[in-house]
Amino acid sequence: xxxxxxGARRFAxxxxxxxxxxxxxxxxxxxxxxxxxxxxxxTSSTPAGPHSxxxxxxxxxxxxxxxxxxxxxxxxxxxxxxYLANGHIALTYTSDSHFAxxxxxxxxxxxxxxxxxxANVPDSEDATLTDYxxxxxxxxxxxxxxxxxxxxxxxxxxIPSLLVQQLRFSNPTxxxxxxxxxxxxxxxxxTAVKQTVRLHHGMAVHEYDVHTGMVETHQDDDLVxxxxxxxxxxxxxxxxxxxxxxxxxxxxxxQYGEPIPRxxxxxxxxxxxxxxxxxxxxxIEIYVDKSSDLKTLHTGIWQQLWYTGFSISESLAVDALxxxxxxxxxxxxxxxxxxxxxxxxxxxxxxxxxxRTLTYAEGCYEGHYTLQADNLWKPxxxxxxxxxxxxxxxxxxxxxxxxxxxxxxxxxxxxxxVLSFGGLRFSNQHLEFKIHPSDLHRDFHFRRINYGNLTHxxxxxxxxxxxxxxxxxxxxxxxxxxxxxxxxxxDSPIQLGPSRKYFPVKxxxxxxxxxxxxxxxxxxxxxxxxxxxKEVVLAPAHEHHVIALHRHGHSLGGLSTLFWVTICFIIVVxxxxxxxxxxxxxxxxxxxxxxxxxxx
Numbered sequence: 001x002x003x004x005x006x007g008a009r010r011f012a013x014x015x016x017x018x019x020x021x022x023x024x025x026x027x028x029x030x031x032x033x034x035x036x037x038x039x040x041x042x043t044s045s046t047p048a049g050p051h052s053x054x055x056x057x058x059x060x061x062x063x064x065x066x067x068x069x070x071x072x073x074x075x076x077x078x079x080x081x082x083y084l085a086n087g088h089i090a091l092t093y094t095s096d097s098h099f100a101x102x103x104x105x106x107x108x109x110x111x112x113x114x115x116x117x118x119a120n121v122p123d124s125e126d127a128t129l130t131d132y133x134x135x136x137x138x139x140x141x142x143x144x145x146x147x148x149x150x151x152x153x154x155x156x157x158x159i160p161s162l163l164v165q166q167l168r169f170s171n172p173t174x175x176x177x178x179x180x181x182x183x184x185x186x187x188x189x190x191t192a193v194k195q196t197v198r199l200h201h202g203m204a205v206h207e208y209d210v211h212t213g214m215v216e217t218h219q220d221d222d223l224v225x226x227x228x229x230x231x232x233x234x235x236x237x238x239x240x241x242x243x244x245x246x247x248x249x250x251x252x253x254x255q256y257g258e259p260i261p262r263x264x265x266x267x268x269x270x271x272x273x274x275x276x277x278x279x280x281x282x283x284i285e286i287y288v289d290k291s292s293d294l295k296t297l298h299t300g301i302w303q304q305l306w307y308t309g310f311s312i313s314e315s316l317a318v319d320a321l322x323x324x325x326x327x328x329x330x331x332x333x334x335x336x337x338x339x340x341x342x343x344x345x346x347x348x349x350x351x352x353x354x355x356r357t358l359t360y361a362e363g364c365y366e367g368h369y370t371l372q373a374d375n376l377w378k379p380x381x382x383x384x385x386x387x388x389x390x391x392x393x394x395x396x397x398x399x400x401x402x403x404x405x406x407x408x409x410x411x412x413x414x415x416x417x418v419l420s421f422g423g424l425r426f427s428n429q430h431l432e433f434k435i436h437p438s439d440l441h442r443d444f445h446f447r448r449i450n451y452g453n454l455t456h457x458x459x460x461x462x463x464x465x466x467x468x469x470x471x472x473x474x475x476x477x478x479x480x481x482x483x484x485x486x487x488x489x490x491d492s493p494i495q496l497g498p499s500r501k502y503f504p505v506k507x508x509x510x511x512x513x514x515x516x517x518x519x520x521x522x523x524x525x526x527x528x529x530x531x532x533x534k535e536v537v538l539a540p541a542h543e544h545h546v547i548a549l550h551r552h553g554h555s556l557g558g559l560s561t562l563f564w565v566t567i568c569f570i571i572v573v574x575x576x577x578x579x580x581x582x583x584x585x586x587x588x589x590x591x592x593x594x595x596x597x598x599x600x
Contacts, residue, residue: 054142055125058150062129062138069323074128079379080328082130082137083386084153087338087410088160089254091115092383093128093137093153095182101227101256103217105394106387107336111215112188113229115252117165119149119238120180132331135302136295146173147240156294157301157339159286161279164294165250171240183234184252189213196233199281202288207233208280212273214265215256223259226268228276249287253280282344301342305334305410308450310418312371313443313463315550321377329389330417332380336390340409357408359453361426363401364416369423369435370396393417401425415450422446422459430518430527433459433471437505437514437539440469441546447476454479457517460500467541471503471515484517488536489527505539514539 065071074082082093090100090107096114103109124141131138139151148170156162171177186192192213198205209231214224231252240246255276257268286294314322340346341354370376376393380386397416398406405412419425422444423434431451444461451457456476463469473484475496483493487506494501496517505514512531518524 054148055127055140058140058142058148059127059129062131065131065133069327070133071129071131072324072328074130079381080325080332081381081386082128083332083335083380084137084155084163085332085335086135086155086157086160087336089155089163090336090383091155091163092386093139098187099229099254100383100387101215101225101254103219104391106391108383108387108391109215109217109225110383111227111229111254111256113184113186113192113211113231113252113254115163115165115184115231115250116153116182117167117184117234117248117250118151118182119167119169120182121147121149124149130328130331132327133303133306134299135331135335136299145175145177147171147177149179154295154298155335156283156298158297158342158344159279159283160338160343161253161255161276162283162294163252163254164283164298165252167248167250169238169240169246169248171242171244174242176242177240179238179240181234181236181238183236184209184231184250186211189215191215192229197230197277199277199284201284209233210273210276212269212276214262214269217259219259222261224262224265225256225259226265226272227254227256228269228273229254230276230280251280251283251287253277253283255279301339304342305339305414307448308414308418308456309447310421311445311447313550315442317549320550321371325377326421328380329377329393330414332386333390333393333417334410334414336386336394337406337410337413339411341411354408354411355453357404358412358415358450360404361402361415361419361450362404362428363426364405365397365400365402365419365423365425367396367400367420367423369439370417370420371422372439396420418446418449424449424459429520429523430516431457432513432517433515434513436511437469437507438542440505440514440539441542442550451482451517452479452519455482455519457482457496458500459515463542463547467544467547469505469539469542471505472500473503473515473517474498474500480519481521482517482519483521483524484515485524485527486516487512487514488533489516489524489531490536493521493524506536507539508533509535 059073062071066073072080074080084091084093085107088102091097093116095116095118097116098114099111100107101109101111119141121141121143124143126139126141128137128139135157136152136154141149141151150168151165153163153165156164169179189211192211195210197208197210199208210228212228215227217223217225229252232250234250238246238248253276255272257272260268283294286297310326312323312326341351373396376389376396378385378389380389394406397413397420400420402416402419405416424446425432425434431449440461441463443463446459448456448458455478458474458476460472461469462472471486473496475482475498482496484496484501484503485491485493486503488508494503503515510533512533516524516527
């Protein structure tokens with residue numbers, strides 16, 4: 001050991017000069033700063049445990065939706081809780097969540113019936129995901145012993161009183177598995193009276209629990225709401241034989257009326273209970289008839305809601321609003337509003353009125369574009385936060401001229417939200433894009449804005465290589481000729497069609513909309529004389545640091561902040577080393593070097 005220490009010391013004295021020591025220090029710093037992130041990126045792609053492959057396989061068919069921000073994988077630190085609602089009932093997808101029903105603008109009145117059915121899978125690896133396009137929440141539980149459970153749940157769009165849950169148990173092992181289930185229950189609902197009824201499933205007969213009672217409102221102590229809940233009777237345990245797959249379906253129906261005085265509850269109770277049983281029978285009928293599937297009916301409505309939409313380029317700036325949070329907020333707001341035109345039992349006359357309302361958007365949207373309104377993009381980690389944000393959205397849209405669209409239900413709310421994202425406004429025979437050119441520093445795409453009954457307008461904002469924004473407009477479909485002009489409308493109107501037409505972004509004094517769209521060419525030509533501006537120029541390019549902030553997360557360009565810090569560190573060390581050489585050269589005694597290089 002002594003020889004090793006002596007050898008190391010001699011090696012250092014002979015080979016490790018100051019310059020070499022500095023070089024070793026710089027290399028070590030570089031590896032420490034850049035090697036660790038690289039290694040962590042490589043190790044993070046490795047499966048976390050022996051049974052993680054099963055979970056990865058279960059999530060694989062959601063990959064595209066996750067990349068497109070059309071789905072969200074919830075983590076323990078996520079700011080958005082999994083949420084199930086359809087404008088009539090609501091609940092967060094947690095282990096012991098309860099229903100909420102309508103009171104005021106939102107689904108804010110708690111109903112302490114806990115409907116979630118969950119399997120107790122010991123030592124499982126779990127993942128919960130919300131698919132926004134289909135309006136379904138999935139939970140995957142993979143056991144280290146080889147079996148797994150998939151749970152899907154949704155608040156049905158066509159039958160708004162219905163909550164559907166499906167649990168799929170798969171046991172490919174050779175062992176018998178016995179699992180306990182958490183079954184529906186009530187709490188803090190002292191007025192509820194329980195009974196058990198039998199309903200037919202084709203040739204089979206199944207039992208259902210019926211809970212009927214009153215719920216006090218927050219508005220007045222004397223006002224109550226009659227509520228009836230019908231739910232599938234679930235056994236507390238389930239057995240899985242080797243090599244088998246079992247599917248368990250759970251239906252829960254919640255019916256309730258308007259607030260009434262306590263004295264009228266008795267006569268209202270029977271009416272509400274009959275409506276709940278009727279809805280359950282209808283759900284069973286659709287489920288038994290394979291030609292009309294409950295899930296297909298539900299997901300088809302959600303896909304129609306997303307037909308109109310909005311997308312934005314990804315920003316790396318701190319606290320920037322991106323597509324994942326925008327889609328999560330849209331989903332939660334739409335979940336709190338009913339899709340009236342798609343619901344079962346709606347009359348032809350009522351449906352025609354709703355569709356007519358969707359075509360009349362005059363005055364919507366009047367305020368400044370909502371992407372800058374922080375109160376509308378707050379976290380939604382529980383029912384209270386969800387109701388606060390949704391209430392703020394519905395109030396904002398209503399007071400900013402979109403009250404007619406809101407009457408049409410979720411379809412109208414979607415149109416109003418997309419208009420508000422860009423300050424788009426229907427006003428006096430035209431659609432105007434009223435946004436300041438300085439705010440167009442990210443790519444926007446407004447998809448299928450309804451203009452009348454048979455026309456869809458697509459508007460895109462693209463930040464080009466020279467950092468200037470450009471507008472592109474196309475018609476997804478149309479029933480007549482449409483025209484557009486840019487800021488000030490000084491140029492001749494350009495006829496729109498299915499191919500994108502380019503429009504420069506212009507800055508006017510005073511500020512006017514950057515784009516106008518109308519089907520009346522004469523109206524657009526008259527706008528040239530009705531829009532009084534002193535000056536019209538091409539909007540200047542955005543400053544480089546603004547674009548770099550969104551594209552790279554900082555204003556230094558395409559290289560990371562860590563890189564520039566490292567460069568500054570190397571420059572400082574180099575100059576310190578240079579100063580050291582100069583000081584040594586001038587201050588050390590000449591005899592030192594004469595002795596160092598003289599012959600013995």
